[in-house]
Amino acid sequence: MKLELRGITKRFGSLTANDHIDLTVLPGQIHALLGENGAGKTTLMNVLYGLLQPDEGEFILDGQPTAFHSPKDAINAGIGMVHQHFMLVPVFTVAENITLGVERTHALGLLDRRRTRRDVRELSERYGLHVDPDALVEDIPVGVQQRVEIVKALLREARVLILDEPTAVLTPGETEDLFRVMRELKAGGTSIIFISHKLREVQAIADTITVLRRGKVVGERPPTASDSELALLMVGRKVELRVTKAPAQPGDVVLDVAGLTVPTGDHLLTDHPAAVDDVSFQVRAGEILGIAGVQGNGQTELCEALMGLLPSVAGSVRLSGRDITSATPRDRLRAGVGYIPEDRQEDGLVTDFSVADNLILDVYDRPPFASGLSLNLDAIRSTAVKRVADFDIRTTSTSTPTGTLSGGNQQKVILAREIGRDVKLLVASQPTRGLDVGSIEFVHRRIVEQRDQGVAVVIVSSELDEIYALADRIAVMYEGRITGFRPPTTSAEELGLLMAGAGTGPDAGTQAGAASDSPGEPTEPV
Amino acid sequence: MSGPPGEGPVTPGPVTPGPDGPQSPGPGTPQDAGTPAIATSASGDAPPPASGGEETAQDGRQPFGRIILESIVEGNSAMVTTLAIVAAIVVGGLLIAFTDPVVLTAWSNFSANPGNAFAQAWDSAAGSYSAMFEGAIFNPHTIAAVFQQASLASALHDGYVSAVFNPLSETAVNATPLILAGLAVALAFRAGLFNIGATSQWIGGAMLATWLGFGVSLPPFIHCVVCVIGGFVGGAVIGWVVGVLKARTGAHEVIVTIMLNYVMEYLLSYLLGTSALGKPGSNDLISPNIAGSAVLPHIAGPSLRINAGFLVALAAAVGVWWLLSRSTLGFEFRTVGANPSAARAAGMSVERTWILVFLIAGGLAGLSGAAVVQGTDHFLTFQSYGTYGIDAITVALLGRARPLGTVLAALLYGGLYAGGVQMQAVTQTPASMTEVIQALIVLFVAAPAFVRALFRLRGAKAGGEGQTLAKGWSG
Numbered sequence A: 001m002k003l004e005l006r007g008i009t010k011r012f013g014s015l016t017a018n019d020h021i022d023l024t025v026l027p028g029q030i031h032a033l034l035g036e037n038g039a040g041k042t043t044l045m046n047v048l049y050g051l052l053q054p055d056e057g058e059f060i061l062d063g064q065p066t067a068f069h070s071p072k073d074a075i076n077a078g079i080g081m082v083h084q085h086f087m088l089v090p091v092f093t094v095a096e097n098i099t100l101g102v103e104r105t106h107a108l109g110l111l112d113r114r115r116t117r118r119d120v121r122e123l124s125e126r127y128g129l130h131v132d133p134d135a136l137v138e139d140i141p142v143g144v145q146q147r148v149e150i151v152k153a154l155l156r157e158a159r160v161l162i163l164d165e166p167t168a169v170l171t172p173g174e175t176e177d178l179f180r181v182m183r184e185l186k187a188g189g190t191s192i193i194f195i196s197h198k199l200r201e202v203q204a205i206a207d208t209i210t211v212l213r214r215g216k217v218v219g220e221r222p223p224t225a226s227d228s229e230l231a232l233l234m235v236g237r238k239v240e241l242r243v244t245k246a247p248a249q250p251g252d253v254v255l256d257v258a259g260l261t262v263p264t265g266d267h268l269l270t271d272h273p274a275a276v277d278d279v280s281f282q283v284r285a286g287e288i289l290g291i292a293g294v295q296g297n298g299q300t301e302l303c304e305a306l307m308g309l310l311p312s313v314a315g316s317v318r319l320s321g322r323d324i325t326s327a328t329p330r331d332r333l334r335a336g337v338g339y340i341p342e343d344r345q346e347d348g349l350v351t352d353f354s355v356a357d358n359l360i361l362d363v364y365d366r367p368p369f370a371s372g373l374s375l376n377l378d379a380i381r382s383t384a385v386k387r388v389a390d391f392d393i394r395t396t397s398t399s400t401p402t403g404t405l406s407g408g409n410q411q412k413v414i415l416a417r418e419i420g421r422d423v424k425l426l427v428a429s430q431p432t433r434g435l436d437v438g439s440i441e442f443v444h445r446r447i448v449e450q451r452d453q454g455v456a457v458v459i460v461s462s463e464l465d466e467i468y469a470l471a472d473r474i475a476v477m478y479e480g481r482i483t484g485f486r487p488p489t490t491s492a493e494e495l496g497l498l499m500a501g502a503g504t505g506p507d508a509g510t511q512a513g514a515a516s517d518s519p520g521e522p523t524e525p526v
Numbered sequence B: 001m002s003g004p005p006g007e008g009p010v011t012p013g014p015v016t017p018g019p020d021g022p023q024s025p026g027p028g029t030p031q032d033a034g035t036p037a038i039a040t041s042a043s044g045d046a047p048p049p050a051s052g053g054e055e056t057a058q059d060g061r062q063p064f065g066r067i068i069l070e071s072i073v074e075g076n077s078a079m080v081t082t083l084a085i086v087a088a089i090v091v092g093g094l095l096i097a098f099t100d101p102v103v104l105t106a107w108s109n110f111s112a113n114p115g116n117a118f119a120q121a122w123d124s125a126a127g128s129y130s131a132m133f134e135g136a137i138f139n140p141h142t143i144a145a146v147f148q149q150a151s152l153a154s155a156l157h158d159g160y161v162s163a164v165f166n167p168l169s170e171t172a173v174n175a176t177p178l179i180l181a182g183l184a185v186a187l188a189f190r191a192g193l194f195n196i197g198a199t200s201q202w203i204g205g206a207m208l209a210t211w212l213g214f215g216v217s218l219p220p221f222i223h224c225v226v227c228v229i230g231g232f233v234g235g236a237v238i239g240w241v242v243g244v245l246k247a248r249t250g251a252h253e254v255i256v257t258i259m260l261n262y263v264m265e266y267l268l269s270y271l272l273g274t275s276a277l278g279k280p281g282s283n284d285l286i287s288p289n290i291a292g293s294a295v296l297p298h299i300a301g302p303s304l305r306i307n308a309g310f311l312v313a314l315a316a317a318v319g320v321w322w323l324l325s326r327s328t329l330g331f332e333f334r335t336v337g338a339n340p341s342a343a344r345a346a347g348m349s350v351e352r353t354w355i356l357v358f359l360i361a362g363g364l365a366g367l368s369g370a371a372v373v374q375g376t377d378h379f380l381t382f383q384s385y386g387t388y389g390i391d392a393i394t395v396a397l398l399g400r401a402r403p404l405g406t407v408l409a410a411l412l413y414g415g416l417y418a419g420g421v422q423m424q425a426v427t428q429t430p431a432s433m434t435e436v437i438q439a440l441i442v443l444f445v446a447a448p449a450f451v452r453a454l455f456r457l458r459g460a461k462a463g464g465e466g467q468t469l470a471k472g473w474s475g
């Protein structure tokens, strides 16, 4: 199916999110959309999917002008959209979610559960998507939920499939799987609109790349275009794709984790007994420890245990010598821990609140934002204005509800809050997920700056690029354990092996051992 | 999920800042129920990463009821609420007309005299409504009476002037307990909690205020204040029990509050039968009258029932507004209400918030009890609580869980009651018709899509849509 967008314009009040956009998607084409945060990619896709009505412009499907008043219209016209998040019913099974609205029924109208399950299993096996039709959606990790979404769209036989940052929450392996699926779909004549901030992915999979900036199409490039060319086109300035940083000058131990063990919640599919299993490490002032690993190997639980959001059953956590193993999250925040949660909408933001309110979400009761019981609205507002400018958060005002910001800009709100204040220890989980290359550069710079000011930093990331860019030392997590500490010069192959759980190298044992044996003793920075 | 499958996209109302400050608008009401394929869940809706500690049903996932209520409270614009009231009045007028025997007779002769049929119907409805207006707001006859007096002084002295203000006074008197109890529901709702237990808290406050009213003797002003504080404390204790049960055991507040309503109703009956609260020497379940020193003073002369209780209610509304939009505590309440996981990650104690919210909400409902006993009734019976606790829920809903809105909704309800009495006195229409109108308002408010269709409103859609589309990493 050939899809043409002609002069699509969408305004939100004074803001023009899409400004006369022309785009042609050919049958069997993988058409990538690139653009900085807030460029209008998601808005354009929501318009195409019938979720938003355009103010101007039209769609032409195989030569026929068409309008979509609701997603139902779009689906009937063969357009499918895989949203990133929260589009599943948590208490339904995978199969029920996938067939929602297109339920398989018996003659009498009763649900045919067996056929439902079989269809789902068949489809997920055909594309190697490995989803268990009987698992409850609330029990499966985000990455698997993502796959459920994909199966859902496939089941509806979409001829144009919209994937809005599908890879943001996928592991490298899962991304490869997805690309395989995408190529198969393409071979079958399905067109795909693919949105991603990862240039490498776009270059690998796209047939053509359209770049948006501030609501306008600024160019179309072949996938052979270079990183720097695409980045320049997106952001409008030269982007340093790899932040340069001086060697770390580690000081005193700030975070000392010894033998930390966190039990598995019933949400995890892994049969491993503990989500975090006897993990020991230290982070010094002025040092960045990067925790690499495939998502779902206990990193989330580790971070939450560090913040006091999950209870540990064994081991200890010390902050600058003080035992905070059983301290409340508030105590930890007050003691100088900054926390960037992995799931921004779940744990990091109140989407109904204004940008200004979200910028003080964990410091609302401290000066200058509060005096006694009363909020100091002026201080809140002026700080917000400053943070919004500092972090280039694209929002119409500081009183805009955060939920209306683009994904990347929502992330920047959290970053501005947590990096913008004085902390001793920064725990950041997937800090740049969903950010454009320009913003990643900026955030990396800020994190390195924090390090240089003596903050101890723990970065959890499933992006090896990010780990390489930031880490002074790398720890690899696999099935709840740290399988090795490595210097940042380690090859991607070696890290990959560690991430796959291949053996524990000799220095893994010594490093971890040294940390737990003599917590006070300085270890050599690597 | 935002609506029954197959329904068009349900969108929250336009971005209408609440009357009480820089409130964020629309809830995380999901958008695309129109897609059978896609069921969305609101932002706070993903499963908690892993359950630990005292997880309860409340955090992490929104109960279905809450989603519905939320879409009523926040998904409705002030416009839709106003139109719902208009629609209810119109339908109420039809009901008034067509339950009137005179009108029915006229309509049975419709073919003979169609003009008369319509005229009778109009007269019936208009007559009832104007009587209602005279009972609730002001009665032109009373003004005329004032001018017939020899001088303003004699008009004042003989009570003709107060008669002018009597309807408004009655409206305020009726609204007072509803404002306070409504705030108790609204405050809890803003923190993501259902307070179905305003009745029990009302009883707790009323019992303590009554007991202090007849049981102790204090100088006039002080006695009155002590009783009002007693009312707050009495209600707060009952509310606190709910909060603690929820925080410590995870018991759902709806169940707990409903059960506590029964407990308190029976406790009230029991105590009224004993010497602790009952009137000595009486077999009726009734308390002694409170001392004159404990009575809330009239604020507009002795012949108007309006009393200091109304001022207490307005002050409470201002207090709740300040608490919710200007205080750190309220920030916590709203955060816990909007996204408990984020609240926890931001260092807030969700459990502590629950307890505090129910404590304060209970106190407000308790004040409502005190206001009735000290303001108008002066004693307590086993039925004094009436329907305040239930009406409070509708008042809070109508007021969109905002303090100013709650005051306005309570005044509307108070006016309907006051007017209903007059309507029954002057016309054939039974006062219970006001309850029908109240019910209609609620019905229309609960069906915003219907009201929008009825009045062909499209505005809400354009403003509200997309608000929650920007979800996930993909924005």
Ligand SMILES: Nc1ncnc2c1ncn2[C@@H]1O[C@H](COP(=O)(O)OP(=O)(O)OP(=O)(O)O)[C@@H](O)[C@H]1O
Residues within 6 Å of the ligand: A012, A015, A017, A035, A036, A037, A038, A039, A040, A041, A042, A043, A044, A394, A395, A396, A404, A405, A406, A407, A408, A409, A434, A436, B465, B466, B467, B468, B470, B473, B474, B475
């Ligand atoms: N419902 C809405 N109301 C007001 N503004 C909105 C709304 N939805 C989106 N916007 C604004 O439109 C602009 C484009 O947003 P959009 O989500 O399309 O960006 P994006 O290109 O997807 O960015 P990202 O890469 O961060 O996901 C942003 O400035 C955003 O704040």
Ligand SMILES: [Mg+2]
Residues within 6 Å of the ligand: A041, A042, A043, A406, A407, A408, B473, B474, B475
């Ligand atoms: Mg986006």
